[in-house]
Amino acid sequence: MKHLLILISAIVLFSACSKKQYFEPEDTLSFNKNSKSISSDISSFNRDGATLENGQFISSKGVSNIKLSEGFTFLNLNEGKVISTNIKDKILVDSKEIVTNTAVVAATLKDDILALVNSDNSIMAYDLRDGKILFKEYLSKSLANDNRIAAPYFMSNLILFPTLDGKIIVVSAQNYKILRNIIVDADSQFNNIIYLNVVNDTLIAASSKKIISVGDGVLHIKEYDLRDIISHGTDIYLATIDGQIIKTDISLNVMDRKKYKFAKIYALAFGDSLYALESQGYMINISEDFKTEKIYDFSFDEEDKVIAFGDTMYINDEYIKLK
Numbered sequence: 001m002k003h004l005l006i007l008i009s010a011i012v013l014f015s016a017c018s019k020k021q022y023f024e025p026e027d028t029l030s031f032n033k034n035s036k037s038i039s040s041d042i043s044s045f046n047r048d049g050a051t052l053e054n055g056q057f058i059s060s061k062g063v064s065n066i067k068l069s070e071g072f073t074f075l076n077l078n079e080g081k082v083i084s085t086n087i088k089d090k091i092l093v094d095s096k097e098i099v100t101n102t103a104v105v106a107a108t109l110k111d112d113i114l115a116l117v118n119s120d121n122s123i124m125a126y127d128l129r130d131g132k133i134l135f136k137e138y139l140s141k142s143l144a145n146d147n148r149i150a151a152p153y154f155m156s157n158l159i160l161f162p163t164l165d166g167k168i169i170v171v172s173a174q175n176y177k178i179l180r181n182i183i184v185d186a187d188s189q190f191n192n193i194i195y196l197n198v199v200n201d202t203l204i205a206a207s208s209k210k211i212i213s214v215g216d217g218v219l220h221i222k223e224y225d226l227r228d229i230i231s232h233g234t235d236i237y238l239a240t241i242d243g244q245i246i247k248t249d250i251s252l253n254v255m256d257r258k259k260y261k262f263a264k265i266y267a268l269a270f271g272d273s274l275y276a277l278e279s280q281g282y283m284i285n286i287s288e289d290f291k292t293e294k295i296y297d298f299s300f301d302e303e304d305k306v307i308a309f310g311d312t313m314y315i316n317d318e319y320i321k322l323k
Contacts, residue, residue, distance in 0.1 A: 162193030
């Protein structure tokens with residue numbers, strides 16, 4: 001009986017594995033990778049950058065030669081100042097230490113005002129000049145989060161705080177009062193804000209399940225299972241879990257879309273056209289007008305950590321510039 005149970009279990013396991021399906025394009029091209037090495041592997045990353053195993057970091061400015069203090073990881077780079085955290089109770093703004101008594105998961109600096117999102121889902125504004133907390137608000141605790149946590153956004157005389165429970169809290173940068181509470185996603189478990197940007201005076205924000213657009217007092221909301229989201233000019237590009245790559249305008253109206261059966265997209269980037277890195281070792285390239293596409297063979301281990309900024313994609317210990 002024991003041997004029979006083992007045999008049945010093995011058959012069930014084999015059947016489950018054999019049914020797993022992968023993206024397998026028929027016609028592929030050779031990719032001229034022309035990659036360049038990074039000094040170390042990526043150890044961790046967020047929406048605004050990555051920390052390397054040797055203590056250096058990657059931001060939208062590229063790979064920095066600056067080394068973070070031991071035990072600290074990169075959060076953001078604003079106004080030439082490096083913000084890092086010990087993922088416990090302190091952050092550093094360059095060499096200035098700030099005791100937070102909780103782990104900071106996202107931060108943005110403007111004119112010596114530091115906007116923070118904490119792991120307990122509290123948000124705060126801190127004045128670096130006199131060391132005072134100008135604003136702090138506690139929100140509902142979030143037990144599970146996507147690691148692509150968006151950072152606060154300074155917009156004119158407003159601070160937009162993305163929360164871990166799917167909201168955007170709009171705070172006045174003049175009197176530090178809450179002006180508006182925008183709900184992006186109140187339903188899903190992993191509903192922290194993973195993307196926050198302002199495109200042509202229109203707020204674009206997304207969780208892993210929903211995306212919203214707020215402009216001219218009009219709210220648009222769409223539901224997608226998102227793998228990645230980027231903007232280029234006034235166009236928004238989405239990669240979904242079911243293998244779709246979608247182009248929308250800033251009101252989230254679908255302009256074009258393509259479906260790649262069983263594709264698992266890791267990251268999007270934009271050079272002169274759109275690129276999507278696929279988990280089974282392919283790079284999908286779609287023209288800006290979505291009329292033509294090319295699929296390249298691309299050496300890639302899906303265990304590698306990936307982050308992209310503009311036309312540059314960083315993969316583990318190397319990077320490539322995409323045309």
